[in-house]
Amino acid sequence: MIVDSGKLALTAVAITPPLPIMLFQMVAGMKDRLPRGFPVKKFLLLVWKVLLACLGGMKEVTKAKSLAREVAGLPSMHKGMSPTC
Numbered sequence: 001m002i003v004d005s006g007k008l009a010l011t012a013v014a015i016t017p018p019l020p021i022m023l024f025q026m027v028a029g030m031k032d033r034l035p036r037g038f039p040v041k042k043f044l045l046l047v048w049k050v051l052l053a054c055l056g057g058m059k060e061v062t063k064a065k066s067l068a069r070e071v072a073g074l075p076s077m078h079k080g081m082s083p084t085c
Helices: 005-014 019-029 040-055 058-071
Strands: none
Touching: 005 019, 005 040, 019 040
């Protein structure tokens, strides 16, 4: 079954609370106590996949970053440049 990631992303963000927020709240709640036998690796993989579906892949992130830099009036990032915090 092939799912359109655009529709999936819209659905994940449209529910209340949005799916990424709900998953992060679950991760935050697990820091104190973790149920025995809970599949942590699978859960973190689910969080990663939901974030990729909602935010897009690395190409979309790069496009969004360059657009944000353009709107802010900053010079564009070149391939050799590394972001600094």
